[in-house]
Amino acid sequence: MTTPFLLPPLRTTSQGTPRRVGVELEFADLDAPSAAACVHRLFGGTVTVENPHRCLVTETRLGDFTVELDMRSAHKGKGGAAILDPLRPLWGNIGSLVMPFEIAAPPVTVEQMPELEEMVARLRALGAAGTEASPLFAFGLHFNPEVARTDGDYLLDMLKAFLLLAPWLRREIRVDVTRRLSGFIAAFPTPYAAKVVDPAYRPDLGGLIDDYLADNPTRNRELDLFPLFAHLDRDRLAAAMEDPHVRPRPTFHYRLPNARLSDPAWSLAADWNRWVAVERLAADRALLDGLGTEYRRAGDAQQLDGWADRIDAVLAANPGIHGDHAGSAGQADGTDGPARQAG
Numbered sequence: 001m002t003t004p005f006l007l008p009p010l011r012t013t014s015q016g017t018p019r020r021v022g023v024e025l026e027f028a029d030l031d032a033p034s035a036a037a038c039v040h041r042l043f044g045g046t047v048t049v050e051n052p053h054r055c056l057v058t059e060t061r062l063g064d065f066t067v068e069l070d071m072r073s074a075h076k077g078k079g080g081a082a083i084l085d086p087l088r089p090l091w092g093n094i095g096s097l098v099m100p101f102e103i104a105a106p107p108v109t110v111e112q113m114p115e116l117e118e119m120v121a122r123l124r125a126l127g128a129a130g131t132e133a134s135p136l137f138a139f140g141l142h143f144n145p146e147v148a149r150t151d152g153d154y155l156l157d158m159l160k161a162f163l164l165l166a167p168w169l170r171r172e173i174r175v176d177v178t179r180r181l182s183g184f185i186a187a188f189p190t191p192y193a194a195k196v197v198d199p200a201y202r203p204d205l206g207g208l209i210d211d212y213l214a215d216n217p218t219r220n221r222e223l224d225l226f227p228l229f230a231h232l233d234r235d236r237l238a239a240a241m242e243d244p245h246v247r248p249r250p251t252f253h254y255r256l257p258n259a260r261l262s263d264p265a266w267s268l269a270a271d272w273n274r275w276v277a278v279e280r281l282a283a284d285r286a287l288l289d290g291l292g293t294e295y296r297r298a299g300d301a302q303q304l305d306g307w308a309d310r311i312d313a314v315l316a317a318n319p320g321i322h323g324d325h326a327g328s329a330g331q332a333d334g335t336d337g338p339a340r341q342a343g
Contacts, residue, residue: 002114002269003270003273004324004328004329005110005113005114005269005273005329006272006273006323006324006328006329007276007328008148008276008279008280009279010148011148012148013146013147013148014148014149014150018109019148020146021107021108021110021146022107022143022144023104023108023116023141023144024103024104024141025103025142026070026102026259027103027123027128027259027261028101028128028129029127030127030129031052031101032049032054032055032067032068032069033049033052033055034126035101035123035126036057036065036067038119038122038123039057039060039065039067039103040060041122042122043062044059045060045064045065046058053068053101054068055067055068062108063105063108065104065105066103067101067103068102069100069101070102100137100259103119103123105119107144110272110329111329113269113272116268117267120261124261124264128262129261129262130258130260130262130263131178131179131258131259131261132262132263136178137176137178138176138178138182138184139179139258140255140256140257140258140259141258141268141271144227144249144251144253145251145254145275147228147250147251147252150205150250152204152205152207152208155205156203157283157288158278158279158282159196159223159225160282160288161278161279161281162282163188163193163196163295164197164288164295164311165281165311166188166222166223167308168311168312169278170256170308171308172274173256173258173271174258175256175258183220184220184255185220185221185255186218186220188221188223189215192215194299195211195215196211197292198293199292205233206236209229209232209233209236212225212229213236213237213241219243219246222254222255223252223254223255224253224255225253227246227253228249228250228251230246230247234248254275257274274322277315277321277322280321281321284318284321287314291314294310298310
C-alpha cells in the first residue's frame, strides 16, 4: 500500500501562494548522467552534462533539477576534519568515506511529492544505493519546507515542536550510525532545548536568532536554521560567523532522515509525514506548552532517556498529530486540526 503524503496545517505562505518543498537526495553507485537521464524520462526537460559529475535537467514539468557530486559532504573547510575524527578508528582514513551524488529537486507542492516518490523507485531500479548499503555511505534525505510565515512566534513554535519531537524522530528514523558519528546532523544541546521549550521563553525574532547562534555556532544540526536566518537577517548571521556553504532561503532545512534508496520498504512519504508531525504540534500552542513544561521537569530529574516513549503516548492520544486525520495529499480538503489531549 502506498503511503500518502500528509498535509501540514498551514498550506500557504503569507503571500497566499501554495507552500513548496525542496527535496535533496544523496546516493551512490549511479553516475550523474544516468541519474539525470532518469529524471528526464520521468519529467521531460533538457539535459545538460556540464561534466561527468554535474548535470542539469532544466524546464521539466516540475522545474529545474541538479544532479551533482556533493562536494559539501567533504567539509574541507574549517572544522571539517574535527567533525570526522570519531570515524578514524573505524576506517583509518577520512578519505575512505564516500562522497555521494545528490539530486536537488525543484520546490514542489505536497500534492506533487508522489511524483518524486516515483523518481526514487526508478533510481532504485537502476541500482542507486542508499545509506544502508555500506558503512561508508553516510547519505541523507533533506527536506526544505518553505516557511508559512516569517514572524518570530511562528518560527519559535516550529523550533519548540522540533526540539520536543527530536528524540522520537531519531528513534523512528533509526539514524544511521555513520551519519551520527560524522557530526553533520548533531542533536541540539540539551540545555538549549530545555531553554527553548520553556513556555515562558518568548523572545522576539532577533533574540531567537541571537540565542540560536550563541548555542549552535554551526550548521551541523539535524534542523539547520542558518539558511532561514541568512534570508531573514543576513547581517546578524554574518556578524556571528562566516560559512560559504550557507545559501539564504525562506525554508527550514531538515537534514535528519537517512536516504535509504536500497531499501524497497523505504519511502519519502514516511519521512515527510514525520516532519508534518512537527508542523502539526507547532500549531497546537496548548499541547506545545504542556509538553515543554514536562520536558523541563524530565530534564531536571535526569529522566529524558524515556522521552521518545512519552511522545509515543502523546501521539496515541492525539492521532491528528501523526496520522491522516488532518488530511493527505490525496485529500487536499482535509482541515481537521489535531486533538488536544495530554495523553
